[in-house]
Amino acid sequence: MSHGIAASQKNPSNGKIKILLMGNPNVGKSVVFSKLTGVHVDSSNYAGTTVDYTVGDINFGNKQGIMIDVPGTYSLEATSEAEKVAVALLEENADVIICVLDATHLERNLDLAYQLKEYPIPIVYSLNLMDVAGRQGIKIDVDKLSEELGSPVVPTISIKNIGLRELMEVAIESSKKQVEPGPKLEDQERWDKIREIANKVQSQVDREITFIQKLENWTVQPWPGIPIALLVLIASLGVVVGGGKALRAVILLPLVRQVIMPFLSKLISFIVPAGVFRNVLVGEFGILVIGIEWPFALILPYVFLFYAVFSFLEDSGYLPRIGVLADGILRRIGIQGGNIIPMMLGYGCAVPAILGTRAANSNKERIMVATLVSFAVPCASQSGAFFALLGDRSIFSLIFVYALSILAMLAVGVILNKMITGRSQPLLLEVPNLLLPDKDAFKKKLKLRMKHFLVDAEGPMLIGIVIAAVIAETGILNEISKAIGPFVQGWLGLPKEASLSLLLGIIRRELAVLPLLEMNLNTLQLTVGSVVALFYLPCLSVFAVLTKEFSLKVALLIGLITTASAFLFGGIINHIGSFIIGFMG
Amino acid sequence: MPLAYGQKSSTYRIESLPSSHLLKVLGFREGTQFTVQSKQPFKGPIVVKIGNRSIAIDYDVASEILVEEVGHH
Structure with a gap:
């Protein structure tokens, strides 16, 4: 913007x-x-x-x-x-x-x-x-x-x-x-x-009444509107997760790992002598290794497909219908149905979601939606990281993490509704016609969204990766791990190298997940790591937009609540999980 | 009768309504006629049809709009 x-x-x-x-x-x-x-x-x-x-x-x-x-x-x-x-x-x-x-x-x-x-x-x-x-x-x-x-x-x-x-x-x-x-x-x-x-x-x-007119009528009726909404959401999820996985496995990973990386490694070893500097560039956490593989092969396909599906639904006039159907439920937690649209957008990125609350909502609703999105909605980048981490290892953990995110949102919504004074603005909207989105408008919108993603997200991500490479390859990580290792090992049950996730997670949400990929974790550790990452601090860009839209105080408060919940939930899951495993084994 | 109690597929005429800019520009004025298109569970919005436009109205707002039934399909 x-x-x-x-x-x-x-x-x-x-x-x-x-x-x-x-x-x-x-x-x-x-x-x-x-x-x-x-x-x-x-x-x-x-x-x-x-x-x-x-x-x-x-x-x-x-x-x-x-x-x-x-x-x-x-x-x-x-x-x-x-x-x-x-x-x-x-x-x-x-x-x-x-x-x-x-x-x-x-x-x-x-x-x-x-x-x-x-x-x-x-x-x-x-x-x-x-x-x-x-x-x-x-x-x-x-x-x-x-x-x-x-x-x-x-x-x-x-x-x-x-x-x-x-x-x-x-x-x-x-x-x-x-x-x-x-x-x-x-x-x-x-x-x-x-x-x-x-x-x-x-x-x-x-x-005669056309099929589109019939569909327009059905999609605002509880029956068959709610089943249709669920089908649409499942189909969208299928396109993003399945399509992203296919793009990653068939095209992007082989391209990065078998073509680009060997070429760069060879090139660098000609130019840069062996040592710390070469490791920083092409070592295990090297800038060029991670800096290309993570953003482009693991994250980009999901972000792209998410925005493609979201923009399509948005332009088709369908989203306000979901808002109408969800209004009764969302009113229970003090926000009106229309807010489901910025919340869904939050599954892409929290920044446009928070900006999207500006349009017509009361201040109470804006703070509530911003908090819920910062707290428990994983962005597309983080979801990409979850799919990469859990998708092949444990589908159960993946479902658990997302179910927990929805439960946490409902619980936090009820609490916030009691804590924050003020009223939500009543839903009053004209339901737009359903139509097939126009190709040119769709392309332009998608292009604009991807441009914002590349500018706003890839920059900080590369900076995070540079920091990761430097602290991992220079031994600083060992020092930090010694300091917070006992907490990471004792309370969360993760190896002390996982401290890196916590450090980098401050910069970008997916960076709280991706380092865990390289650590050979068991299923419980993967789940704990993912839960911590889910609730952990919103990324730097979100922190900035919260400060700009509300105040530094609100941003700090949200950061504090999310981080405290991350460690609380992570630790509890670790201890209950260990207990169950110990009991059964 | 408040619109919130309106029945699906019945047609109503507005007798009185709260003063609201948005209601006004969406075409809700005294004497406006419309049909209830759908009602949502958990006191969700009432969707009404004015001409060929569908408009969703919050339950509480619909409780403040007083209407008179003029027909049923």
């Missing part, structure tokens, strides 16, 4: 055009955006708010410029953060507004469409989702609508790239116009006007 794009690209001069892309939530605005903009896309935070928006470059004919994907809003009354940002971006001025309207919900969309007329900026309306409207038997008289709105209306099917070229041509043409701001209407006056327009331009013929 880089800053400053708004400032540096606010008023492009020298003939460049600035377009604001606006519309209600879930009208296919992001698809229009991804089709009309080029490769340089970045999201940024609007200064002083908690809302992010996306900026992309435009290159159309001989016209260059930028397009800003303004957060989707229903109105411009500046009562929510998203609306405040939308109003602020409007007041910064622009050459033209493209306002995307959902043809299947015209009347509701006209509220924003009409309010935009109060600004002295030319508007072009994109009447989108015309194909869906057609299937639902909705007919709209485009010319009449254009006449009523006093601006051009271009019918589009953005997902199939239909009408978008014309939309841009009309937008560039309109940007040359000077417009007077329209009159400001009272709410009731505007609603009456909108109803009148909708009745004039829209007609409905009865159509």
